[in-house]
Amino acid sequence: EAGVVQSPRYKIIEKKQPVAFWCNPISGHNTLYWYRQNLGQGPELLIRYENEEAVDDSQLPKDRFSAERLKGVDSTLKIQPAELGDSAVYLCASNSGLGMNTEAFFGQGTRLTVV
């Protein structure tokens, strides 16, 4: 079974440009997360989806970040415009959503460098 798939793996953009990341969770997983990981730090949650609904986006910088999960499957995370401080690894994760004791699975991440 395929795990969580993310693309692209790497992205280098100039500041003020837009960028988008894509995530395909494990089949059947209702819960999808986007995390951001700065260098030398643990991941921090940006947004969590339960099916199509964004149920926790309190940490998402809404002035420049947006996300969507159409049809409750794939998700995209967008930054517009990007800033130097947005350079980080963006991780997508999913779990089955069946209770609080399920295991979370992560994708390979997208490493964003803003120059």
Add this chain to the structure above:
Amino acid sequence: KQEVTQIPAALSVPEGENLVLNCSFTDSAIYNLQWFRQDPGKGLTSLLLIQSSQREQTSGRLNASLDKSSGRSTLYIAASQPGDSATYLCAVRPVGGGNKLTFGTGTQLKVEL
């Protein structure tokens, strides 16, 4: 607010040595604790998940323990190998935290030949 701390931040050991990585959390109200491995430039690979009602979980050379009341977990790696070199992260799922994980900053492990 739940805070997760991992010490040491970095660790270097010779091959074959048994080692322990530490994780502590400030609020014992958790559903579970999960240990992950992260290789450079890669995503997170789940190693072990311990439910709040459990004391330990084992997978191969790995053993994770949980003492929820004291807010501590350890990851024991037996007979370490160079291939174990990676960053190890622990994360808790807090009660009332909305089904999300709160991570520590990780321990960077290097196993030398």
